Amino acid sequence: MPDKISTKIIFGGDFVPSGGYAQLTSNSSKDVFGDVRQIIKEADLTIINLEAPLRHLDGTEIEKVGPSLHATPSVLKTLSTAGVDAVCLANNHIFDYGEAGLDRTLSALHAHAIRHVGAGLTREAAETPLRLQTAGRHISIFSFAEREFNLSADGQAGAAIFDPIRIAPIIMKERLNTDALIVIFHGGNEYFSYPNPQLRKICQFLIEIGTDAVIGHHPHVPGPYEIYKGKPIVYSLGNLIFDRSMPPPGWDEGYLASLDLRFNESHLDSIDLKLIPYHQSVALEGIRLMEGKKRITFLAEIEKMRDQLENYPDQWRAEWDAFVENRRAQIFIDLSSPLRFPGIRRLMEIGIFRKFVMPRSRQIRRLNLLRCDSHRELVIAALSQQ
Numbered sequence: 001m002p003d004k005i006s007t008k009i010i011f012g013g014d015f016v017p018s019g020g021y022a023q024l025t026s027n028s029s030k031d032v033f034g035d036v037r038q039i040i041k042e043a044d045l046t047i048i049n050l051e052a053p054l055r056h057l058d059g060t061e062i063e064k065v066g067p068s069l070h071a072t073p074s075v076l077k078t079l080s081t082a083g084v085d086a087v088c089l090a091n092n093h094i095f096d097y098g099e100a101g102l103d104r105t106l107s108a109l110h111a112h113a114i115r116h117v118g119a120g121l122t123r124e125a126a127e128t129p130l131r132l133q134t135a136g137r138h139i140s141i142f143s144f145a146e147r148e149f150n151l152s153a154d155g156q157a158g159a160a161i162f163d164p165i166r167i168a169p170i171i172m173k174e175r176l177n178t179d180a181l182i183v184i185f186h187g188g189n190e191y192f193s194y195p196n197p198q199l200r201k202i203c204q205f206l207i208e209i210g211t212d213a214v215i216g217h218h219p220h221v222p223g224p225y226e227i228y229k230g231k232p233i234v235y236s237l238g239n240l241i242f243d244r245s246m247p248p249p250g251w252d253e254g255y256l257a258s259l260d261l262r263f264n265e266s267h268l269d270s271i272d273l274k275l276i277p278y279h280q281s282v283a284l285e286g287i288r289l290m291e292g293k294k295r296i297t298f299l300a301e302i303e304k305m306r307d308q309l310e311n312y313p314d315q316w317r318a319e320w321d322a323f324v325e326n327r328r329a330q331i332f333i334d335l336s337s338p339l340r341f342p343g344i345r346r347l348m349e350i351g352i353f354r355k356f357v358m359p360r361s362r363q364i365r366r367l368n369l370l371r372c373d374s375h376r377e378l379v380i381a382a383l384s385q386q
Contacts, residue, residue, distance in 0.1 A: 004262045004263060004264055004269060005134070005135045005136075005137055005262070005263040005264075006260060006261065006262050006263075007044045007045075007132075007134045007135075007137065007139065007180075007260075007261045007263075008042070008043045008044050008045075008258060008259070008260050008261075009043060009044060009045045009046075009047070009139075009141075009182070009258070009259045009261070010039065010040060010043040010045070010046040010047070010256050010257070010258050010259075010276075011046075011047055011048070011184065011215045011234075011237065011256065011257040011258075011259070012046065012047070012048035012049065012084075012237065012240040012256055013048070013049055013217040013236075013237035013238050013239055013240040013254050014049050014051045014091075014217055014218070014220065014237075014238075014239045014240055014241075014242050015048045015049055015050055015051060015052075015079075015087075015240045015241045015242075016051050016052045016069055016071070016093075016239075016241060016242045016243070017032075017052065017071045017075045017078070017241055018052060018069060018070065018071055018243065019243030019244070019245075019282070020243045020282035021241055021242075021243045021282060021286075022071070022072070024282065024285055024286065025071075025074075025075045025078045025241075026072065026074050026075065026078075031082075031285075031286065032078065032082075032241060032285060032286030032287060033078075033082040033286060033287055034284075034285075034286050034287050034288050034289075035288060035289050036256070036276075036278060036287045036288075036289060037082050037083065039256065039258075039276060040082055040083040040084065041083045043083075043258070044134060045085050045086065045132060046083060046084050046085050046086070047084070047085065047086040047087065047088055047117075047130075047141065047184070048079075048084055048087055048088070048240055049087070049088050049091055049184070049186065049217050049240070050087035050088070050089060050091075050094075050105075050116075051069060051091045051092075051093045051094070051242075052069040052070050052071040052093060052096075053069070053070055053071075053093070053094055053095070053096055053097050053101040053102060053104070053105045054070070054071055054072065054073045054075070054076070054101075054104055054105045054108045054109075055070050055071075055072070055097050055101050055104055055105075059097040059100070059101050059104075060097060060098065060100070061096060061097060062095065062096060062097065062098045062149060063149075064096065064148075064149035065148075065149065066092075066149075068093075068096040068097065069093045069096055070096065070097060070101070073104075073108040073111075076108055076109065076111075076112040076114060077112065079112075079114060080112050080113070080114060084114065085114070085115060086114060086115035086116060086117065086130055087109065087114060087115075087116050087117075088116070088117050088118045088141075088143035088184045088186075089105070089116055089117065089118040089119035089143065089159060090117075090118030090119060090126070090143040090144050090145035090150075090159040090160045090161075090184070090186055091118075091145050091150065091159060091186040091217075091218070092145060092146070092148040092149070092150050092159075092186065092218070093150070094118075094119050094150055094158070094159050095119075095149065095150040095151065095152070095157070095158045095159060096149075098152075099121065099152060099157040099158075102119060102120075102121065102157060102158065103121060105119075106119075106120070106121070115130060116130075117129060117130035117141055117142065117143045117184075118142075118143025118144065118145070118159060118160045118184070119143075119158060119159045119160065120157070120160075121156070121157045122156050122157070123155060123156050123160075126158065126159060126160040127142075127160045127167070127170055129141055129142045129174055129181075130142075130143075131178070135263075137179045137180070137263045138177070138178045138179045138180075139178065139179065139180045139181075139182070139261070140174050140177075140178040140180070140181045140182070141181075141182045141183075141184065142160070142170075142171065142174075142181070142182070142183045142184065143160060143183075143184040143186070144159075144160050144161065144162035144167065144183065144184070144185055144186070145159045145160065145161060145162065145185075145186040145187060145218075146161070146162060146186065146187040146218075147161045147162075153384075159186075162185065162187070162202070164202070164205065168205075168209050171183070171206070171209055171210060171211065172209055172210055175209075175210035179263060179267065179268055180212050180261050180263075180268045180271075181210060181211050181212050182211065182212060182213045182214075182215065182259070183206050183211045183213075183214050183215070184214075184215045184216075184217075185199075185202070185203065185206070185214055185215070185216045186216070186217055186218045187199055187202075187216065187218050188216065188218050188219045188223075188235065188236060189219060189323065190218070190219050190220055191219060191220060191221055191248055191250070192219055192221075192320075192323050193219065193221050193222065193223040193224065193235075193236060193250065193305060194223060194224065194235070194305060194308075194309070194316055194319050194320065194323075195216075195223070195235045195236075195309075196320060197317075197320065199216075199235070200235075200309075203216070203228075203233045203235070204228050204233070207228050207229055207231045207233065208229075211231070212231055212261075212268060212271060213231055213232045213233070213234075213259055213271055213273075214231075214232070214233045214234065215234045215237070215257055216233075216234055216235045216236050216237070217236055217237045217238070218236070219236045219238075220238065220239055220242070220248075220250070220251055221236065221238055221248075221249070221250030221251065221253075222236055222237065222238035222250060222253055222254050222255055222277075222298075222302065223235040223236030223238075223302075223305065224236075224302055224305035224306040224308075224309055225257075225273065225275075225302070225306055226306055226309045226310050227310075231271065232259070232271060232273040234257045234273070237254055237255060237256070237257060238250065238253055238254025238255065239251060239252070239254050239280060240254060240280065240287065241280060241286065241287065242280070243281075243282050247281075252279055252280055252281045253277070253278070253279060253280075253290075253298065254277070254278060254280065255275045255276055255277040255278065255298075255302075256275070256276040256278070257273060257274075257275065257276075258273070258274040258275075258276055259271055259272070259273060260272040260273075260274070275299060275302060276289070277289070277290040277295055277298045277299060278290055329345050329348035329349045329354070330345055330348075332348055332354060332357060332358045333345060333348055333357075335358070335366050336357050336358045336362065336366075337357055
């Protein structure tokens with residue numbers, strides 16, 4: 001019998017070469033990929049999440065919530081030198097500088113011969129998969145993100161937004177013309193390692209409609225994976241390169257997901273997932289592989305979370321409930337309080353104050369506005385008007 005054809009693809013998380021990393025990534029003598037470089041070089045394809053549009057000093061930020069990230073086009077030389085072949089762009093920051101910033105990013109990627117997926121100047125371009133061919137086998141990779149401020153007002157330029165009614169037929173049609181199909185999904189809750197219930201449903205749904213593997217990022221902390229119907233779902237790779245002055249726990253840790261796709265004469269025969277954990281920080285001058293006891297402990301924690309997902313769902317739901325409770329005061333502030341002042345969150349944690357700002361009757365009204373699809377559509381339209 002002929003040997004099976006094998007293709008190895010490496011996936012990396014959020015790459016934001018700003019802050020302290022800006023100088024490191026613009027200095028050709030500094031190797032921010034460190035001992036990970038050889039792993040990248042040995043793969044057939046390496047794709048990471050470029051979560052900062054590339055611009056010069058003349059860019060204009062869009063109106064949004066949260067920071068506007070950016071990097072300079074010179075960082076692409078660092079990626080090329082390291083062996084990064086492609087970037088996914090479906091994330092919540094790729095449109096931080098609008099259509100002009102996205103256009104400049106796409107042009108810079110083209111100039112450096114780095115392929116991209118997940119964003120474009122038209123919706124169709126953003127939703128077009130990255131297509132590879134190796135030894136006669138076809139592989140398609142999609143990149144989608146949750147909707148934030150990453151799409152133009154007319155719904156054209158920006159990131160590929162995951163709308164199941166629109167996206168499911170696109171995936172199923174592509175499935176008919178490819179030997180393997182992978183989806184990269186940028187979503188979830190920041191600083192929460194586990195998938196929220198809706199995210200888990202989405203990722204499992206993607207497997208149901210023909211996806212062979214789902215790779216996730218966005219929470220900024222490493223999370224678990226699971227094997228669903230024989231197919232891997234990775235919920236959060238963690239940060240790849242991302243500086244922060246006072247990082248929360250898990251910010252400086254992550255892992256690469258290595259997928260080994262094996263094909264026989266007619267179809268995809270198996271997918272093997274390997275996790276490659278690392279540390280990342282400006283102090284380390286980039287990414288450094290975990291070793292020894294730290295590596296063992298890290299992987300054991302990932303396996304523990306996986307076990308909870310697959311075998312002890314009550315424990316996973318308890319983690320989610322605790323996360324919700326921790327964020328509840330801030331959510332009530334965002335939904336109800338016209339005031340912002342130091343200490344308001346602490347006040348909101350006091351029951352009598354919280355009931356004054358958000359009495360139960362108001363909670364129920366807010367819940368109905370957000371939970372009902374038609375009400376939510378109306379709220380979004382009303383708030384979008386200037």
